[in-house]
Amino acid sequence: MADRRSLRFRLSLFLVLFAAGLMASLWLFQSLFLGTSYAAMKTREIVRTAEQTRAAYGNDGFSDLILQTSFNQGIDIEVFDFDGNLLAISDEDDRASTRDLVRFDDFRTRVLASTAPVTYTVQDARVEGSILVYGSVVVDAQGNRALLYVGSPLNPDDATSTVLGKQMLYATALSLLLALVAAVLLSKPISDPIVRITKAAASLAQGRYRRPAGKGAYTEVDQLDHTLADAAAELSRTEDLRRELVGNISHDLRTPLTMVKAYAEMIRDLSGNDRERREAHLKVIIEESDRLGALVSDVLDLSRAESDNESPVRVVLDLGEMVGRILERFHIYTEKEGTVFAFSCDGPALVRADPVRMQQVVYNLVGNAVNYAGADRTVRIRVTDAEGRVRFEVSDTGRGIPPEEQDAIWERYYKSGEPHRRSVVGSGIGLSIVKRILEAHGARFGVVSQVGEGSTFWFELERA
Numbered sequence: 157m158a159d160r161r162s163l164r165f166r167l168s169l170f171l172v173l174f175a176a177g178l179m180a181s182l183w184l185f186q187s188l189f190l191g192t193s194y195a196a197m198k199t200r201e202i203v204r205t206a207e208q209t210r211a212a213y214g215n216d217g218f219s220d221l222i223l224q225t226s227f228n229q230g231i232d233i234e235v236f237d238f239d240g241n242l243l244a245i246s247d248e249d250d251r252a253s254t255r256d257l258v259r260f261d262d263f264r265t266r267v268l269a270s271t272a273p274v275t276y277t278v279q280d281a282r283v284e285g286s287i288l289v290y291g292s293v294v295v296d297a298q299g300n301r302a303l304l305y306v307g308s309p310l311n312p313d314d315a316t317s318t319v320l321g322k323q324m325l326y327a328t329a330l331s332l333l334l335a336l337v338a339a340v341l342l343s344k345p346i347s348d349p350i351v352r353i354t355k356a357a358a359s360l361a362q363g364r365y366r367r368p369a370g371k372g373a374y375t376e377v378d379q380l381d382h383t384l385a386d387a388a389a390e391l392s393r394t395e396d397l398r399r400e401l402v403g404n405i406s407h408d409l410r411t412p413l414t415m416v417k418a419y420a421e422m423i424r425d426l427s428g429n430d431r432e433r434r435e436a437h438l439k440v441i442i443e444e445s446d447r448l449g450a451l452v453s454d455v456l457d458l459s460r461a462e463s464d465n466e467s468p469v470r471v472v473l474d475l476g477e478m479v480g481r482i483l484e485r486f487h488i489y490t491e492k493e494g495t496v497f498a499f500s501c502d503g504p505a506l507v508r509a510d511p512v513r514m515q516q517v518v519y520n521l522v523g524n525a526v527n528y529a530g531a532d533r534t535v536r537i538r539v540t541d542a543e544g545r546v547r548f549e550v551s552d553t554g555r556g557i558p559p560e561e562q563d564a565i566w567e568r569y570y571k572s573g574e575p576h577r578r579s580v581v582g583s584g585i586g587l588s589i590v591k592r593i594l595e596a597h598g599a600r601f602g603v604v605s606q607v608g609e610g611s612t613f614w615f616e617l618e619r620a
Contacts, residue, residue, distance in 0.1 A: 164347045168339035175335035179328040195310040199288055202231060203275065206290040206306040209233055210273070213304065214296030222246040231308040235294065238264065243302055267291040267303055277310065286310040349377045353384055360388060363395075412444035419444075455585070468510035468596050472620045475546050476501035476539040478511065482518050483537065489526055494533050497522075501539040505546045506620040513593045520586035521550045521613050528554040530610060545600075546619050551612040557605040565603065566591040 160166075205225060212221055213235070222233040226246030235244040240260045259278075266274050273292035290306040419437040426433070480499065489495040525535045530553030538549045557565060566587050594601045594615050605611035 162347065164339075164343040167343040167346075168336065171335040171339040171342075172332060175331040179324070179331055182327075183324060195286075195288075198308060198310055199275065201229070202288055202290055202306060202308050203273075205229060205231065206273070206292070206304070209306065210292055210294050210304055213294040213302075219244055229308070231306060234305045236260065236264075236303045236305065238301070238303065240264070263289065263291055263305065264303060267293060346377060349381060353377075353381055356384060356388070360391060412448050415444045416441050468513055468593075470508045470510055472506055472508055473511050473514070474504055475507050475509075475514070475548060475617070476503070476505040478515065479518055479537060479539055479548070482515060482522065485519075486522060486526065495526055495529060496532070496534045498534065498536045500537075502541055505539045505541075507546050507617040508620045509597055509617055513596070517590050517593050517615070518548070520590050521548075524586055524613065525550045525552040525611075528552050528611065530554045541619075542616055544619055545616040547614060547616045549612055549614045551610060553610040556607040556609055557603065557611055558607055562603055562605060
């Protein structure tokens with residue numbers, strides 16, 4: 157049984173009903189208005205012919221003219237004198253009946269009483285309908301006056317009505333057939349892709365994300381299909397990232413938890429009474445706990461940065477001053493590893509930004525540079541003016557990033573093919589957090605890197 161709510165059924169029904177309504181309107185018009193329309197058209201035709209005949213009265217060949225006109229148009233043309241004597245007639249067969257039909261006295265009275273031609277109707281039992289009568293005074297070249305009569309049936313004959321009825325019947329059947337064919341031809345290229353797209357959308361709920369875009373007959377349907385294909389590809393990518401994120405976080409959580417448990421057991425079983433060994437084991441537990449805390453904090457920061465529910469709280473702040481305060485936290489790496497921080501700022505660098513979020517950005521970028529610093533352990537940080545914007549740059553002298561990997565480093569837990577040295581353990585999602593925060597601020601950002609020479613991460617904010 158056909159689905160009555162389907163596009164194909166409803167489009168077919170609409171086209172059939174439209175065709176049926178159109179033909180019903182034509183049938184109604186024929187039934188109610190055919191006689192009236194025919195009478196109006198015939199009246200205009202008779203009056204035009206009568207005026208032409210009137211103008212030609214008295215000219216040579218007038219008799220031939222009315223004979224030809226009568227034959228071509230099926231009308232009667234006669235000329236009387238004022239006493240009713242017939243002066244000219246288009247059809248000799250009507251000579252005996254015309255005078256009785258038009259009731260000559262009434263006809264003459266109507267014509268002579270008017271300064272303009274007159275038209276009126278009379279009933280004629282011979283044609284079972286009305287006869288339109290046109291009458292006017294005509295004058296020949298000698299000034300002789302006469303009465304011109306033109307008459308024609310106003311009702312279409314039975315043969316005409318029968319032919320029109322048959323034609324309407326054929327037209328109705330043909331219209332309904334064409335409507336059905338058009339419905340099939342129009343609905344199939346629309347409904348088939350929609351059915352295919354619906355099935356593809358249902359498959360997304362089952363985790364089958366990978367699907368190519370199809371090709372249909374209509375631009376809008378193609379756009380819908382391509383949109384769904386793009387959404388499927390993005391969902392697939394998101395699902396892959398989710399799985400990778402879960403796997404990486406699980407791995408990062410498992411390692412410190414295992415070490416915390418192992419060293420806690422060692423304290424319990426081995427070093428409980430040995431102060432020096434106990435302190436060493438407790439130090440490892442504290443460091444691993446800090447690592448766990450940093451990982452959880454980064455995950456929460458990334459979730460907050462990717463959420464649209466929390467917009468940046470923008471205030472005017474001095475980016476150069478903020479960077480200087482943050483660098484003080486990194487002095488421990490100068491003491492422990494000899495890292496050199498070269499910082500320069502051109503002057504007040506006022507921007508409108510969320511101070512908490514921008515501290516995360518700067519901290520992550522500087523920490524990233526420390527992790528990937530080269531053999532000279534030098535990290536350069538610059539805050540400069542960039543044509544109405546404030547530009548922040550941080551550069552390291554490490555191995556650099558290959559061009560084909562520079563777009564991917566902003567993704568969560570991206571792993572480079574190069575074994576970069578990492579002196580500080582990180583969560584692997586710092587740059588992803590940076591990207592989300594800078595996008596929320598409408599900032600420009602990027603990386604410039606050459607393999608073997610190091611990398612420079614930068615962003616620009618509008619100057620306040």
